[in-house]
Amino acid sequence: MVNLGDIFPNFKAETTIGSIDFHEWLGGSWAILFSHPADYTPVCTTELGRVVQLVPEFSKRAVKMIALSCDDVVSHKGWSKDVMAYAKQSGDFPYPIISDKDRSLAVKLGMVDPAEKDAAGLALTCRAVFIIGPDKKLKLSLLYPATTGRNFAEILRVIDSLQLTASKKVATPVDWESGKPCMVVPSLSNEDAKKLFPNFTKVDLPSGKEYVRMTTEY
Numbered sequence: 608m609v610n611l612g613d614i615f616p617n618f619k620a621e622t623t624i625g626s627i628d629f630h631e632w633l634g635g636s637w638a639i640l641f642s643h644p645a646d647y648t649p650v651c652t653t654e655l656g657r658v659v660q661l662v663p664e665f666s667k668r669a670v671k672m673i674a675l676s677c678d679d680v681v682s683h684k685g686w687s688k689d690v691m692a693y694a695k696q697s698g699d700f701p702y703p704i705i706s707d708k709d710r711s712l713a714v715k716l717g718m719v720d721p722a723e724k725d726a727a728g729l730a731l732t733c734r735a736v737f738i739i740g741p742d743k744k745l746k747l748s749l750l751y752p753a754t755t756g757r758n759f760a761e762i763l764r765v766i767d768s769l770q771l772t773a774s775k776k777v778a779t780p781v782d783w784e785s786g787k788p789c790m791v792v793p794s795l796s797n798e799d800a801k802k803l804f805p806n807f808t809k810v811d812l813p814s815g816k817e818y819v820r821m822t823t824e825y
C-alpha cells in the first residue's frame with residue numbers, strides 16, 4: 608500500500624502510448640492515476656468517457672491523466688473508440704491507458720478487487736484514484752469497488768483543495784468549492800494568522816475555543 612506522503616512507487620508499463628517509465632512520464636507535474644476493472648464494461652465506459660469530457664478541466668489545473676486496467680493494449684485501443692463515441696467526443700483518445708495483464712501493478716499498489724474476477728478467475732482491478740504531486744508524493748487516494756462508479760466532479764474539487772493547501776496555510780471545509788471561504792489551519796497562531804489573513808474571522812462556539820477561523824482571502 609502507498610501511504611499519503613510516500614514517493615509514489617516507480618514502475619515500467621505498456622500503455623496505449625507505448626512503454627513508459629512512470630516517474631519519467633510524471634516529470635514534475637501533478638497527475639491522476641485511476642484504475643478500472645476491465646475494458647468493454649458499462650460503468651468503466653461511463654467513467655473514462657467522463658474523464659475525456661473533463662480533459663480541459665484537468666489541463667486547466669495542469670494535471671496529467673493516466674488510466675489502468677488488466678486488459679491488454681490492443682483491447683484498450685479498441686475499447687477507447689467506444690468510450691469516445693459514448694462520450695460524444697471526436698479525435699484521438701486524449702490520455703494513456705496502462706495494461707496490467709499480470710496484475711503486478713494492481714498488487715503492488717493495492718488495487719485488487721477480490722469480489723470481481725475475469726473469465727479465467729483472476730481478480731480485477733478496483734476503481735482506485737491516486738493523485739500525485741509535482742514532488743512525486745501521494746497526495747490523495749480513493750478505493751471504490753467495481754460496482755460503484757466514481758464522481759469526477761468531486762475529484763476535480765479535491766484537486767482544487769490539494770493545490771490550494773499545498774501553498775497556503777488554509778484547509779477547505781465540508782463541501783468547499785474553489786473561491787468559497789476556507790479555514791485558517793489550526794497550527795497557525797492568531798498572531799501569524801493576522802499577518803497572512805488580515806480579515807480572518809473567528810466563529811463563536813459554546814466551548815469558547817477559537818478554533819474555527821474563516822478567511823475569504825487566500
Ligand code: BEZ
Pocket residue numbers: 644645648649650651652723753754
Ligand atoms: C462495469 O464497469 O460496469 C463493471 C465492471 C466490473 C464489475 C462490475 C461492473
